[in-house]
Amino acid sequence: MAEEKKGRAVATKTAASIPKFVRGNLAATLKAKEEGKKVAYAYIADGQDEIMRAMDIVPAWGESFAGVCAAKRDAEKYLQKAESDNFSRSLCTYATCTIGFDMVREELGGGAVPDAPWGGMGRPDMILGSAQLLCDPRFKWPQATQHYLRDVPVFVGSMYYPPFDPKMDHHEQEKFYVKYATEELRECVKFCEKHTGKKMDWDRLAQIVELSDRTWDLFIDTYELRKAFPTPMDTGDAMNTMVPLTFNLGTQEAYDFYKQLYDELQQKIANGEGVADPEKYRLIWAAGLPSWFALGDFQYFNSKGAVFPVEVTYRGCEKIERLELPKTNDPLEHIAWRWVRYWTHWYDKARKRPGSLPKVERIIEYIEEYKCDGVVFHSAFSCRSWHAGIIHQAETLKKVYREIPILILEGDIVDISSYNEADTHNRIDAFIEAVDSYKKRMN
Amino acid sequence: MAELRDEKGLAKAERYYTDYGVRARELKAEGKKIIGYISALCPVEVLTAAGVVPFRLKGNVNEAITKGDAYMETIVCPFVRSVFDSAIKGKFNFIDGMVLPHQCDSLDRTSDVWRDYLNLPYFHFLNAPHVTDDPSIEFMKELLKLFIKTLEEYTGKKITDEDLKQAIAKHNENRRLMRGLYELRKVNPPLISGVEMIKVLIAAMGLPVDESNKLITEVIDEVKARAIPSNGLKKRIMIIGDQIDSVDIMDAIEGAGAYLVMDDISVGSKMYWQDIDTDKEPLQAIAERYLRKLKIPTNFVDTGGTYEDNLNARFGHMRRYIEEFKVDGAILFIYKYCDPYGFEVPAIKSYIESAGVPVLYLEDEYSTSTIARMKTRIEAFLEMMA
Numbered sequence: 001m002a003e004e005k006k007g008r009a010v011a012t013k014t015a016a017s018i019p020k021f022v023r024g025n026l027a028a029t030l031k032a033k034e035e036g037k038k039v040a041y042a043y044i045a046d047g048q049d050e051i052m053r054a055m056d057i058v059p060a061w062g063e064s065f066a067g068v069c070a071a072k073r074d075a076e077k078y079l080q081k082a083e084s085d086n087f088s089r090s091l092c093t094y095a096t097c098t099i100g101f102d103m104v105r106e107e108l109g110g111g112a113v114p115d116a117p118w119g120g121m122g123r124p125d126m127i128l129g130s131a132q133l134l135c136d137p138r139f140k141w142p143q144a145t146q147h148y149l150r151d152v153p154v155f156v157g158s159m160y161y162p163p164f165d166p167k168m169d170h171h172e173q174e175k176f177y178v179k180y181a182t183e184e185l186r187e188c189v190k191f192c193e194k195h196t197g198k199k200m201d202w203d204r205l206a207q208i209v210e211l212s213d214r215t216w217d218l219f220i221d222t223y224e225l226r227k228a229f230p231t232p233m234d235t236g237d238a239m240n241t242m243v244p245l246t247f248n249l250g251t252q253e254a255y256d257f258y259k260q261l262y263d264e265l266q267q268k269i270a271n272g273e274g275v276a277d278p279e280k281y282r283l284i285w286a287a288g289l290p291s292w293f294a295l296g297d298f299q300y301f302n303s304k305g306a307v308f309p310v311e312v313t314y315r316g317c318e319k320i321e322r323l324e325l326p327k328t329n330d331p332l333e334h335i336a337w338r339w340v341r342y343w344t345h346w347y348d349k350a351r352k353r354p355g356s357l358p359k360v361e362r363i364i365e366y367i368e369e370y371k372c373d374g375v376v377f378h379s380a381f382s383c384r385s386w387h388a389g390i391i392h393q394a395e396t397l398k399k400v401y402r403e404i405p406i407l408i409l410e411g412d413i414v415d416i417s418s419y420n421e422a423d424t425h426n427r428i429d430a431f432i433e434a435v436d437s438y439k440k441r442m443n
Numbered sequence: 444m445a446e447l448r449d450e451k452g453l454a455k456a457e458r459y460y461t462d463y464g465v466r467a468r469e470l471k472a473e474g475k476k477i478i479g480y481i482s483a484l485c486p487v488e489v490l491t492a493a494g495v496v497p498f499r500l501k502g503n504v505n506e507a508i509t510k511g512d513a514y515m516e517t518i519v520c521p522f523v524r525s526v527f528d529s530a531i532k533g534k535f536n537f538i539d540g541m542v543l544p545h546q547c548d549s550l551d552r553t554s555d556v557w558r559d560y561l562n563l564p565y566f567h568f569l570n571a572p573h574v575t576d577d578p579s580i581e582f583m584k585e586l587l588k589l590f591i592k593t594l595e596e597y598t599g600k601k602i603t604d605e606d607l608k609q610a611i612a613k614h615n616e617n618r619r620l621m622r623g624l625y626e627l628r629k630v631n632p633p634l635i636s637g638v639e640m641i642k643v644l645i646a647a648m649g650l651p652v653d654e655s656n657k658l659i660t661e662v663i664d665e666v667k668a669r670a671i672p673s674n675g676l677k678k679r680i681m682i683i684g685d686q687i688d689s690v691d692i693m694d695a696i697e698g699a700g701a702y703l704v705m706d707d708i709s710v711g712s713k714m715y716w717q718d719i720d721t722d723k724e725p726l727q728a729i730a731e732r733y734l735r736k737l738k739i740p741t742n743f744v745d746t747g748g749t750y751e752d753n754l755n756a757r758f759g760h761m762r763r764y765i766e767e768f769k770v771d772g773a774i775l776f777i778y779k780y781c782d783p784y785g786f787e788v789p790a791i792k793s794y795i796e797s798a799g800v801p802v803l804y805l806e807d808e809y810s811t812s813t814i815a816r817m818k819t820r821i822e823a824f825l826e827m828m829a
Contacts, residue, residue, distance in 0.1 A: 086792060086804050088777070091785045131573030131743055136548045139573055139743050140786035147790045150750040156743050158574045158582075163554065165568070168593075176585040183578035357555055381518045384782065388519045388552035392559070
């Protein structure tokens with residue numbers, strides 16, 4: 001029996017509507033069959049969101065479902081199921097949790113799975129993966145899933161960006177990276193057309209891409225309101241409010257959600273309402289996916305007067321004008337430029353500060369703009385893509401910026417076996433003391 | 444010194460294995476540029492064409508990671524951590540530069556760490572794609588051009604198509620010779636043991652291609668001269684995995700009473716089984732070889748057909764090895780924290796078992812501290828097969 005913990009209280013009303021959003025996404029995958037729609041297993045930050053939306057393909061997000069299982073502390077049964085077929089516990093637990101669920105669903109005939117958190121996901125008609133710099137599971141997970149869903153076709157595209165090299169100008173490289181990414185998106189369209197039996201409506205795609213641009217802009221405008229003192233929203237909420245951007249990009253619902261959040265944050269600022277009372281320390285969540293089963297730890301920070309007005313994690317967009325995207329009439333090329341520039345637009349800045357890195361430059365920018373007093377990273381043992389390199393980021397930050405207090409928490413995204421609440425809270429206590437001393441020193 | 448220079452074949456391989464890098468040090472002293480690389484994904488032909496010595500970096504299963512953990516998380520592939528630990532301790536202080544191909548997250552996500560802390564005169568991250576379709580080949584060619592440009596800038600030497608063709612010819616010869624040595628494992632019992640073979644494989648990857656070709660030729664001559672033994676009674680085993688670069692697990696398998704007759708590992712058959720086409724434009728041929736022919740789990744394969752078709756395309760070579768080398772059982776030896784291989788385990792295991800060959804799956808941590816445990820499981824596996 002899963003040990004379900006009471007959910008984390010949220011500071012904004014808008015964030016409180018997220019569970020309904022997530023349930024809606026999961027339910028859509030189960031209802032799709034009745035509505036004659038196709039379901040695709042999909043993975044975030046692959047650049048394929050708008051293609052799916054334009055073709056009425058319902059995305060089933062394994063990362064979201066596994067996060068729900070973790071938050072409800074009900075993932076162990078699926079992790080063990082995957083382990084029973086020799087998937088190592090050290091592999092990405094988003095993947096192994098979802099594969100375990102797939103194995104259970106297949107044993108039950110492929111329909112709804114009783115006792116699945118929030119009803120589970122519908123059986124996919126296709127799997128849309130992506131090979132890239134973001135993570136290996138984005139293309140190994142689809143292959144591994146196909147071992148249990150043998151009739152389900154798999155597409156894997158590519159969405160690369162030039163790696164940062166302080167001695168090399170990346171601008172010329174961007175062109176052939178974008179050309180490649182565009183061609184891979186075109187391959188994705190062809191695959192979707194083949195397996196839906198429908199042709200892409202390019203005008204509709206262009207409208208959806210334009211809506212995504214506006215959503216990116218509105219997201220940043222909204223999140224930048226958090227620079228206010230006291231901050232009206234912190235990372236604890238942002239781990240919820242990332243849902244529409246991450247899983248519903250290209251939909252009006254996502255845009256409307258951020259409009260509502262924007263209005264609420266403005267109101268809170270006008271009322272002087274913060275997250276912690278009083279707000280004593282401002283921190284940045286500098287990297288790492290959260291432990292979905294321990295989101296309450298953000299409240300533990302809050303109880304110490306510490307808030308997170310900004311985070312790198314799930315801030316998966318930027319103001320479009322800051323990316324200086326070349327003009328194109330091809331919506332796929334626009335998507336490609338948007339993603340490539342999303343990653344590379346910190347490069348020039350990093351090159352100007354000897355020894356720096358784009359990721360570190362981003363952290364410095366946020367520290368300065370959001371007036372942060374300390375830096376928190378989370379290292380999840382099952383995920384190399386987001387969490388390998390954190391030590392280097394932390395060391396570089398200290399070297400090229402300043403001796404700001406840094407805490408590296410350790411745990412996992414889904415697997416609760418790695419988590420010790422008392423130990424985590426002890427480490428947070430010690431860190432807060434360090435931040436307090438630092439603030440006094442700086443003042 | 445005269446004695447060492449007269450050394451040949453297996454004795455030379457033994458020395459190069461035991462004192463890995465000894466020849467590269469000598470070449471460095473002679474003024475050669477030594478460029479380290481990791482993984483079978485590195486197009487060594489380009490390095491040879493540039494006039495530098497490609498030197499494959501290896502880890503050390505016998506040495507605890509003592510310095511590397513200060514720079515690199517323990518969730519990173521233990522092989523990668525071990526190589527970095529060796530590098531940061533100065534074990535490869537003779538290399539002038541390094542190429543890090545984008546094989547997996549553990550290499551990609553730590554590329555800044557390698558570059559910034561080793562601080563070598565030359566460093567290049569080769570951002571090879573995982574997808575292998577036509578646009579990916581074109582993309583890979585652009586990456587190869589960039590790679591060539593960085594090498595030209597570093598060495599001051601222009602790399603021509605003719606240079607590339609000559610390097611391809613030499614490395615194809617290297618692969619042909621090594622396959623010839625593998626042939627000698629087909630007889631029963633094999634003429635060369637698994638322990639001897641891994642030593643030759645490791646020795647060969649630390650040498651310039653001409654010297655590697657000479658070494659393999661000497662070993663073939665020496666092994667061929669051995670008396671053909673009577674029929675062996677032991678089980679014939681194939682090992683499957685990634686960066687297995689020490690004798691320890693090979694010794695455990697053979698010490699448990701089996702013949703190790705074949706491998707599908709990164710320093711072994713993966714390096715040597717597929718040539719580069721010589722009737723194509725060099726960059727096209729190199730791109731195709733490293734994306735489409737090289738059998739590594741990070742080169743994505745999907746035929747567009749049935750799942751069985753995909754399995755045959757991904758793992759069919761393993762079944763061919765089983766037939767050609769008369770394999771009785773396979774050992775799948777995978778490191779913890781390896782997503783590319785870890786996600787393949789159920790598929791590989793069932794694919795090989797469906798051919799009637801039992802599979803033992805072992806998850807390891809790239810450390811000899813686990814060897815006793817591994818050997819017990821191997822013994823049980825062999826007993827089960829008896």
